[in-house]
Amino acid sequence: MTALSRSWLQLNNDQRTALAAKLRQSFTQLTSNRLSLDLTRGKPAASQLTLANGLDHQIDGDYTSREGTDVRNYGGLRGIIEARELGREIMDVPATNILIAGNSSLWLMHLTLETALRHGLWAGATPWQQSGQASGSVSLITPVPGYDRHFSLTDSHGIGMRNVGLHDDGPDMADVRKLIASDASIKGIWCVPKYANPTGCIYSDQVVREIAELPKVAAAKDFVVLWDNAYAVHDLVFPPPRLASLFEAAAKAGTQRHMVQFGSTSKITFAGAGISFVGSDESVLKRLEERISLITVGFDKLNQLRHARFLGGRVEAHMQQHAAILKPKFDLVVRKLEEDLGGLGIATWTEPKGGYFVSLDVLPGLAKKIVALAKETGLALTAAGATFPYGRDPEDRNIRIAPTFAETDALEAAMDVLTLCVCLASLDKLNAA
Ligand SMILES: Cc1ncc(COP(=O)(O)O)c(C=O)c1O
Incomplete structure (x- = not known):
């Protein structure tokens, strides 16, 4: 693209108009x-799939x-032992605390929400929907x-969402504690603790400890931490950054x-065509197993065996x-952002050490406009707002970049x-100001 002077924000009106x-x-x-x-598309490129053809x-x-x-044959709802051991290697949860399901962890998240909401997550627990709010x-x-x-999954169950900010070391825990301590209708928290989608942040040891303590702080006695560790081993640098064990922190906290x-x-x-894992206390796994047994006699154990x-x-x-x-690919994205936008004061972005996304923040009020401009040229970007509940980014500034699928x-x-x-959008905004 046109090489831009680093000082273009300081240009006078005429110069800005000429540049625009x-x-x-x-x-x-x-x-x-x-x-x-x-x-x-936050999906693997064909060359990445080929790495697993040995299956x-x-x-x-x-x-x-x-x-x-x-x-x-039929049976074995928990999953075969070698697949649960693979789960331990990936999730840092003991094999005895893991259940293996089909190819989608999202399905397990749906099952967990549905169970907690309509049936109770533990034997004898009151379903969230009857908990007296x-x-x-x-x-x-x-x-x-x-x-x-x-x-969208949460919304599809009629469950509301309460936003808190996500920092470089995890959610704003002071805000989380304040909200849940006084409101028993808040039943849990979503977490993507390593290489969060889309910012790529990793929760600090302190935040992991504080999250394990949340059920003791929450007004809701049936509060649940939904720990979606989708990018647990998806490192770009080695030795990789380490995420503290939630399992151990919760064991210490008794939660x-x-x-x-x-x-x-x-x-x-x-x-x-992979396998998915859910890790929890035996009381939760038993409950999920009961629900699963109503709809399947067992998942694909052949796939479990070949994966293990x-x-x-x-x-x-x-x-x-x-x-x-x-x-x-990630280096290319960050290099282009630095070369074309660095020092201009019109955007910030993440430089993740793993995961699948780079998160770009533009000037407030411009994300939708930029996505629309890109569409005019034939570049598809994730819808502006998609990274917020109900598709509403209050500042209209976040754009998620997914670099994995495209060729270089x-x-x-x-x-x-x-x-x-x-x-272009930033200059128009500055010129209009
Ligand atoms: C945070 C997160 N969780 C879950 C998934 C989907 O996982 P699965 O394919 O196991 O359903 C994704 C996919 O992009 C994701 O980004």
């Missing part, structure tokens, strides 16, 4: 090129799990910006049955292969377009 005209010319040129670029050769006629189970309504704490599917942890192999092996054989004991080595593909050339072209749109 020049940028608009580049923009018009782009729109006539009919690009087809996409930065919306195909793991069974080869040997259908017996270590404990003697014929994995072709005057309005009958319940809500969850949602650190923002966050994962859009957490928000284990209030912690429900989720994970999957979606972005480790095949996104559409393929990944067991070598998760980090496998994730290093992913990082070799992904790190250059397309990614570079997409970043050129994105930064041009940011400059």
